[in-house]
Amino acid sequence: MTRDPATAAASRQPPTMRDVAAHAGVSPMTVSRTLRDEPSVDRVLRERVLAAVEELGYRRNDWARGLRGGGATGLLGLVITNLGNPFYSQLATGVEAVAAEAGLQLLVGTSADDVARERGLVAGLVSRRVEGLVVVPAGTDQGHLAGSSLHGVPVVLATSPASGLAADAVVVDDFGGAREASRRLFLEGHRRIAFLGLSHETWTGQERRRGFTAGLAECGLEVDPELVVTTPAGDHDADTTLWRLMSAPRPPTAVFAANHRGTLAACRWVRSTGERLRIIGFDDIATAPLFAMPVSLVGYSPAELGRRAAELLLERVRGDVDDEPRRVVVATQLSHHGHVDVPA
């Protein structure tokens, strides 16, 4: 909601960027761009903005101050699925770094991949009047995060785009990273390539599977449904899946694992059998250079994911952007550990 500038002046509250935008008849984004001296701003709009800034006595520092004043709690909420998973704890580190820089304190809750728990956590954080929320969603639908349930608290999703609501999201290039991996395996000469999927269907899991299939399709190879399996939670169950897959009449010569759980299960199979199996996995593993078997990994920075999400959120909290939901995609890199045959 935009306050009337005259009302703002009367109540002696410092004018906000939204007041400037309303006064100049432009979007808050245009005000922001003008104040950052971005060359993309139309000259006429630019002059209208600067005139409004002068008339209202707007000062840029008021943004940050506005965050803390007027009943602001100085709290940001973060809901992740599991703090014990290094990806989410590194993501939390990125969110916390940006929050700390802005003088905000982080309220953290974990949903344990349970949508009902996520709902309860979000409601609890909103009732504590957090100024914004970063959510790593547990399920595939986030309708319960829609504006009305949040009483206007802005939300940014991390790792998965918004489904069932209009919200900013920061995601990994899951499709592109998986596509690169499967193409790579084809180019190395593999034709029996297995896909080790996530045990519960998430947007991330779907994208990685789509990317895997698309990469092979570009090479003219169709995916054999017998080679598509999911890796259950728990080392023992994951190992059983690998043994079953590798004991089939026509076992794969290579696997692409959609997350580190599958990668580690494949590595354990190699370790205990001494057999050859080419492995590429999604997600970095810090100790992979010390592994007894070669492995390639599709990596990205979870901390960057968290930083970007917190940055988008702070822009929302400051009312510094249009309503249009934004999506930021974090790139992946394929790295090789141990001696991997390079395709000719």
Next chain:
Amino acid sequence: MTRDPATAAASRQPPTMRDVAAHAGVSPMTVSRTLRDEPSVDRVLRERVLAAVEELGYRRNDWARGLRGGGATGLLGLVITNLGNPFYSQLATGVEAVAAEAGLQLLVGTSADDVARERGLVAGLVSRRVEGLVVVPAGTDQGHLAGSSLHGVPVVLATSPASGLAADAVVVDDFGGAREASRRLFLEGHRRIAFLGLSHETWTGQERRRGFTAGLAECGLEVDPELVVTTPAGDHDADTTLWRLMSAPRPPTAVFAANHRGTLAACRWVRSTGERLRIIGFDDIATAPLFAMPVSLVGYSPAELGRRAAELLLERVRGDVDDEPRRVVVATQLSHHGHVDVPA
């Protein structure tokens, strides 16, 4: 401070466990033990407690209700040194599990091993009226956590005991785990055994070094000061330390690393040289079974550390214990990965 039971009755507040204790002339701990039906309570004291419970109309459920009522914020504060380090994120998971069970929300901040930042975070959390604090201290003195600075907010330290204040603490058996490791290396026949220490002196680092030295002293071996080094942060600098150590005229045949940073540096040295070096390290490494080289690890459960710390804290918040500071020690286990020669 113990409220007078008569005053409590007059003000119509439900009596607390402390009121019962004062009325019966026993410690709150004795009240707690009696209500839990623990057999260790003296029969006479037990009857006095039960009489006081009846006279005051004390009900056990009031504890939990007391947590949420009377201006209680329902917030617990957690200050850790680094959320990106898997040990601290697992510790946080343990704290969060206990907090969530009690209906409390966790406020998390990271000090980046900086005492000044820790001070600021603690002051910020106290000003947000957290009901209690779990702190993984950054430095060796915690005088700034003394009661007066915290306005009575109870604090429990994790990983290191309180120094400069009287507070509960949950620590790992750093001394015992290191002592077991160095004795083991001696019994395997090693006489040139290096110690890879932490780069900054913490209580944990001191205890692990004391345990290492004590274990060897019991075997009649004195530590050669040339074999005692510290492992700097950053893989490159840690690797340089290892190369220097191993290039000495009389290099060690075994190393004990006081944390996973030193363990990984030693493993990288073995990986890149192909030389033999017996390695035992403090701290579990989940992927160690996949390593190309044998390694033994002194492990413990960081999540248990967090759970125990949160449990002690909730007892303090509920006024359910004596003032005497308590210390809980979490045990370690030595595990072996890869083929390690067993001493005869």
